[in-house]
Amino acid sequence: MKFRSLLAFSILSFGFSSLVAADEFTTKQIEQVKQVREAALESDLSWQLLSSLTTEVGPRLPGTENDKKAVAWAQDKFKKLGFDKVWIEEATFPEWRRYHESAKIILPSEQPLHLTALGNSVSTPKDGLTGEIVLFETLDELIAAPANSLKGKIAFINYRMNRHVDGNGYGPAVRARNSGAVEAAKKGAIAYMMRSVSTSHHRFAHTGGSHYKEGVTKIPSTAVANPDADQLARLVDAGHKVKVALNIQTEDLGQGTSYNVIGEFTGTQFPEQYVLIGGHLDSWDLGTGALDDGAGVALTMAAAKHIADVKRPKRSIRVVLFAAEELGLWGAKAYFEKHKNDLGNIVAAAESDFGADVVYGFESRVNAASLPAVREIAKQLAPLNVTYIGKNSANGGPDLIPLKNATSAPQLAPLNVTYIGKNSANGGPDLIPLKNATSAPIFALHQDGTDYFDYHHTADDTLDKVDPAKLKQNTAAYAVFALMAADAKTKLSGK
Amino acid sequence: MKFRSLLAFSILSFGFSSLVAADEFTTKQIEQVKQVREAALESDLSWQLLSSLTTEVGPRLPGTENDKKAVAWAQDKFKKLGFDKVWIEEATFPEWRRYHESAKIILPSEQPLHLTALGNSVSTPKDGLTGEIVLFETLDELIAAPANSLKGKIAFINYRMNRHVDGNGYGPAVRARNSGAVEAAKKGAIAYMMRSVSTSHHRFAHTGGSHYKEGVTKIPSTAVANPDADQLARLVDAGHKVKVALNIQTEDLGQGTSYNVIGEFTGTQFPEQYVLIGGHLDSWDLGTGALDDGAGVALTMAAAKHIADVKRPKRSIRVVLFAAEELGLWGAKAYFEKHKNDLGNIVAAAESDFGADVVYGFESRVNAASLPAVREIAKQLAPLNVTYIGKNSANGGPDLIPLKNATSAPQLAPLNVTYIGKNSANGGPDLIPLKNATSAPIFALHQDGTDYFDYHHTADDTLDKVDPAKLKQNTAAYAVFALMAADAKTKLSGK
Ligand SMILES: [Zn+2]
Ligand SMILES: [Zn+2]
Ligand SMILES: [Zn+2]
Ligand SMILES: [Zn+2]
Missing domain, CATH: 3.40.630.10 (Zn peptidases)
Structure with missing residues (x-):
């Protein structure tokens, strides 16, 4: 190739x-x-x-x-x-904005986290929130967690995306982006974090669409950069209680309008x-x-x-x-x-x-x-x-x-x-x-x-x-x- | 090798x-x-x-x-x-903290800039500052600029560091980090930005020591990630007036104390x-x-x-x-x-x-x-x-x-x-x-x-x-x- x-x-x-x-x-x-x-x-x-x-x-x-x-x-x-010919055709969509996002590890030592809100994520309270993270390897492991086991906690799925010429590692990794926040909220989590759906080893958090479900509390839905996910996993592995502070400010603006732009010979x-x-x-x-x-x-x-x-x-x-x-x-x-x-x-x-x-x-x-x-x-x-x-x-x-x-x-x-x-x-x-x-x-x-x-x-x-x-x-x-x-x-x- | x-x-x-x-x-x-x-x-x-x-x-x-x-x-x-034997020996130093840094291009279109304060940089006003950037290729070009020519402007040096096995590209690039803010202030600039002293093509801004000079106004001293420096240069090349908003909050804490830690067999x-x-x-x-x-x-x-x-x-x-x-x-x-x-x-x-x-x-x-x-x-x-x-x-x-x-x-x-x-x-x-x-x-x-x-x-x-x-x-x-x-x-x- x-x-x-x-x-x-x-x-x-x-x-x-x-x-x-x-x-x-x-x-x-x-x-x-x-x-x-x-x-x-x-x-x-x-x-x-x-x-x-x-x-x-x-x-x-x-x-x-x-x-x-x-x-x-x-x-x-x-x-x-x-x-x-050049023309436009209207399209409507649910409009969403990201205003602010910041995060840090506060226990066992203070360190910045490179994190981003997933598309459609709700905000944290204005002053942010803090919670202990609970690590899961996969979405299925989170789904299998006992009821209420994440009460007051931040769920963190550390699923690693595979690199492949045709991007076939993306789909399986996106599962946790699509429904991680919903499944975490069902167990009582106050926020959701996931390893980025990304093959990068640099400190860039990966955004993308995420979804909520009628009847399930909407909690902030975020992804951390892969080196930061590694850091969290090492801290958990070393037996530390890992506490994170998170501040996400976003806005759901209702129905927005944009345009397909079309040119033709x-x-x-x-x-x-x-x-x-x-x-x-x-x-x-x-x-x-x-x-x-x-x-x-x-x-x-x-x-x-x-x-x-x-x-x-x-x-x-x-x-x-x-x-x-x-x-x-x-x-x-x-x-x-x-x-x-x-x-x-x-x-x-x-x-x-x-x-x-x-x-x-x-x-x-x-x-x-x-x-x-x-x-x-x-x-x-x-x-x-x-x-x-x-x-x-x-x-x-x-x-x-x-x-x-x-x-x-x-x-x-x-x-x-x-x-x-x-x-x-x-x-x-x-x-x-x-x-x-x-x-x-x-x-x-x-x-x-x-x-x-x-x-x-x-x-x-x-x-x-x-x-x-x-x-x-x-x-x-x-x-x-x-x-x-x-x-x-x-x-x-x-x- | x-x-x-x-x-x-x-x-x-x-x-x-x-x-x-x-x-x-x-x-x-x-x-x-x-x-x-x-x-x-x-x-x-x-x-x-x-x-x-x-x-x-x-x-x-x-x-x-x-x-x-x-x-x-x-x-x-x-x-x-x-x-x-294990012991410590005291060392004092001028203590400095970075609290906040954010920047964006506001003209010709709004875009985030990945930027960091250089070590020792002073803060912007609390609400930040805005200014048009003036691009220089080298520190020498900035030094040669006419007196007062940067009044109300943000000086930007786009010097590219060379990659080399022994890092010999670092020294020449660091010149603009050491004294860029001083030279910019002498011409009336309200802030200083430089291309990162870095060979990375990723969006990471590079920090490092910088200095002020007695008798020259201290202006915020910053570096942008290399892709952001490229973006600024392209906008300037395309003939745009490029305006940037900058908010840096730092603190000079006076003399601090730390310790050399020594172990001996x-x-x-x-x-x-x-x-x-x-x-x-x-x-x-x-x-x-x-x-x-x-x-x-x-x-x-x-x-x-x-x-x-x-x-x-x-x-x-x-x-x-x-x-x-x-x-x-x-x-x-x-x-x-x-x-x-x-x-x-x-x-x-x-x-x-x-x-x-x-x-x-x-x-x-x-x-x-x-x-x-x-x-x-x-x-x-x-x-x-x-x-x-x-x-x-x-x-x-x-x-x-x-x-x-x-x-x-x-x-x-x-x-x-x-x-x-x-x-x-x-x-x-x-x-x-x-x-x-x-x-x-x-x-x-x-x-x-x-x-x-x-x-x-x-x-x-x-x-x-x-x-x-x-x-x-x-x-x-x-x-x-x-x-x-x-x-x-x-x-x-x-x-
Ligand atoms: Zn896309
Ligand atoms: Zn696409
Ligand atoms: Zn060193
Ligand atoms: Zn160093």
């Missing part, structure tokens, strides 16, 4: 261009794809957009002044880039049909949302522009920058609800929302009749070191397809690449409503997520964490994918 | 033990050195001490409750380890003569002082213990844990002042205060008559992958000895190691008063400092940043050095 010598690959593949003629694309179309790919690999447009968004706007918590600035920023950039033959690419415009408030998801915003905007610089394809290219993803996919829900009667116009959909490391895999979820075109797209992604991930079933579910199934992916052989058994493509979080609503053709351009959770949802998610060369590769991959999906002879369809 | 296969080296060298007979050490003594070296490489004593100090005490700013706990901790550990033939090893017990308040300088404390304590487990050498081994180093070498000044009439009893001195990465070089500053013993010590450090750094002059000054001088270091040839032109050994910051006061034999066990300034003086200086295997190598190197210096036939002397 290393990103090496892209240019060499591209030049090499160029020599064989006349050999890749296929029913779905003319030789001329393939030449145009290559032209777009080369332009995207050379251009720093996606970097310029990302730098501007994360620097001049900065953090973009839904409903804040900066969120409004981001909406204006996106419209302005779409227009300046020459998109044929209009197709020449079937303008109502469109390829949907995009990311989410909002971010958490701690960092500047460079990896999550400034990168997705910037690279999909740039990819569309690189296509339009060469041609308007048969079908439209629509870049959707979703609102309020972090608070619960609110922009995506609004988008797919609003467009529910014409989702059949979507010929391909892919969201970039997994950082900015290289795209290493390309996966589809389409009707069998669309597979020849998909394989042609995969061939044009191969020079970017993107592997085509064949699969037999669109409903692969959460389990890995065993490597023994590799033989059922014969199309891989000519590309000389390794078959990677994977989950079914789901196209990014904002496409979940789409996947649930329709049999739309969804694609995943899998990014290497090995380091993503070192930064994701922390103060450390800043521009310097993005490698400009990798961002270019991402942009090129999206440009190739979107152009070909929009320009194929056959309209791609879902299954 | 990689730390590889120490055990293999040790076993290999063991086979040649009968060949290293030399006038300074008997074969039996050399066997004891090897025994100590092996024990130190296998033991986790230094790790246990470091874990306990950084976890159970935590940050140790001079004069705080935790500083007192550290003094008690060190005496207790010395006693439990069976040191023959008494020599059998010349008990009044001693090898001095140690580190500083205090730390900055942001992290837990694991690399700076918990490691030096723990590994020198453990090294002495490993020696004593095998034998009491001819001369004493004294471990000095200096007080209040961070605020200006106050413990060291007190120690060398108190012992100024018997500094001649010091047969070798070396402080470990550069993190816990591998010791790669061994350097002396001794009388020519002492060199045969030094070379024998170097031979016993070689199995730890420690290079003997020969030099011609004790007064090498700050400049590197050019590699062309390598030919004047013939003793390196038989060890088959690379000659590294270096500064004269100075033995660590706490030995500066010693170096100034006397011609004592000073040694440097150079540690690889490539990553040291990623953590040093930040909140991220925590236990997890220490590699247990490297800490063992350090401990073994100090044990070998201290044992041999204490047990040599000839008393080592300075030049």
Whole structure:
């Protein structure tokens, strides 16, 4: 999955261009794809957009002044880039703010704790609260604790997230974020702390959505940085009574409003049909949302522009920058609800929302009749070191397809690449409503997520964490994918 | 400088033990050195001490409750380890506290800034202050600014520290920390900010000593994390007026008192003569002082213990844990002042205060008559992958000895190691008063400092940043050095 010598690959593949003629694309179309790919690999447009968004706007918590600035920023950039249509669509969401957070160990010795409130957390009393921590390894261990056993205490779950290229350690770790506070409150806890859902060994606490339950007392819900979680665990191991002071001030502001920002280059033959690419415009408030998801915003905007610089394809290219993803996919829900009667116009959909490391895999979820075109797209992604991930079933579910199934992916052989058994493509979080609503053709351009959770949802998610060369590769991959999906002879369809 | 296969080296060298007979050490003594070296490489004593100090005490700013706990901790550990003598010696220093620090960009958009007060900084007004930043690349550029040109502004120096194995990027960068606030105030600035003296690309602001000057207005003196410095620079580059709000609350508490903590194993033939090893017990308040300088404390304590487990050498081994180093070498000044009439009893001195990465070089500053013993010590450090750094002059000054001088270091040839032109050994910051006061034999066990300034003086200086295997190598190197210096036939002397 290393990103090496892209240019060499591209030049090499160029020599064989006349050999890749296929029913779905003319030789001329393939030449145009290559032209777009080369332009995207050379251009720093996606970097310029990302730098501007994360620097001049900065953090973009839904409903804040900066969120409004981001909406204006996106419209302005779409227009300046020459998109044929630019518009916004309203989305509402439960608005929440973080005002203050501080914490320290007060026994056995005073030490600062690097801690953050989880999204949606209630406040502590104004002067904070103090309590002894009770350590659990897992959410299940907390759930199994005796009734009332946490009365006056602070529950602390020290579950460690695993590092993996596809981020599969995130889901299991997020369980404790979603319902830890509820389960702790049921046992009488006055506050909830968890080890960050993060692979970082730096002192950054990781925020993210959390939830309360009707009828269960709402207690402050927080995460500590991993070195601080280690410190708490060592103190408990050494037999100390560990007492912590915590002050969290947040506010639930009721229903807020923001906007999906949409830019489109209009197709020449079937303008109502469109390829949907995009990311989410909002971010958490701690960092500047460079990896999550400034990168997705910037690279999909740039990819569309690189296509339009060469041609308007048969079908439209629509870049959707979703609102309020972090608070619960609110922009995506609004988008797919609003467009529910014409989702059949979507010929391909892919969201970039997994950082900015290289795209290493390309996966589809389409009707069998669309597979020849998909394989042609995969061939044009191969020079970017993107592997085509064949699969037999669109409903692969959460389990890995065993490597023994590799033989059922014969199309891989000519590309000389390794078959990677994977989950079914789901196209990014904002496409979940789409996947649930329709049999739309969804694609995943899998990014290497090995380091993503070192930064994701922390103060450390800043521009310097993005490698400009990798961002270019991402942009090129999206440009190739979107152009070909929009320009194929056959309209791609879902299954 | 990689730390590889120490055990293999040790076993290999063991086979040649009968060949290293030399006038300074008997074969039996050399066997004891090897025994100590092996024990130190296998033991986790230094790790246990470091874990306990950084976890159970935590940050140790001079004069705080935790500083007192550290003094008690060190005496207790010395006693439990069976040191023959354990005592404390008073040191006074200017006591300072950090109570609150927060900062944000308010124009062109609101964004948090990760910032810390430099040591000794005065407070802002209680409600903070706001001002436009004026960016300078270097301290010299600030000094060259016109009179009054910073009236009402916040001066910001964006000098980038270079990464280097011997940390030579630190000194030039520290210039702006030492006198930036003074120079800014002279031009009318209301506050001073600087890029962190740090090689980290994470959002940790770096603290450290700073100074004011009689007759120049004291303005708040701060450093921002490097990603935040980049953000400010990008905003300035983009042509924005960049306004920042800053709130720093600190306190100058006048003269404080702390203690050097000293443990000694008494020599059998010349008990009044001693090898001095140690580190500083205090730390900055942001992290837990694991690399700076918990490691030096723990590994020198453990090294002495490993020696004593095998034998009491001819001369004493004294471990000095200096007080209040961070605020200006106050413990060291007190120690060398108190012992100024018997500094001649010091047969070798070396402080470990550069993190816990591998010791790669061994350097002396001794009388020519002492060199045969030094070379024998170097031979016993070689199995730890420690290079003997020969030099011609004790007064090498700050400049590197050019590699062309390598030919004047013939003793390196038989060890088959690379000659590294270096500064004269100075033995660590706490030995500066010693170096100034006397011609004592000073040694440097150079540690690889490539990553040291990623953590040093930040909140991220925590236990997890220490590699247990490297800490063992350090401990073994100090044990070998201290044992041999204490047990040599000839008393080592300075030049
Ligand atoms: Zn996201
Ligand atoms: Zn997110
Ligand atoms: Zn130090
Ligand atoms: Zn220091």
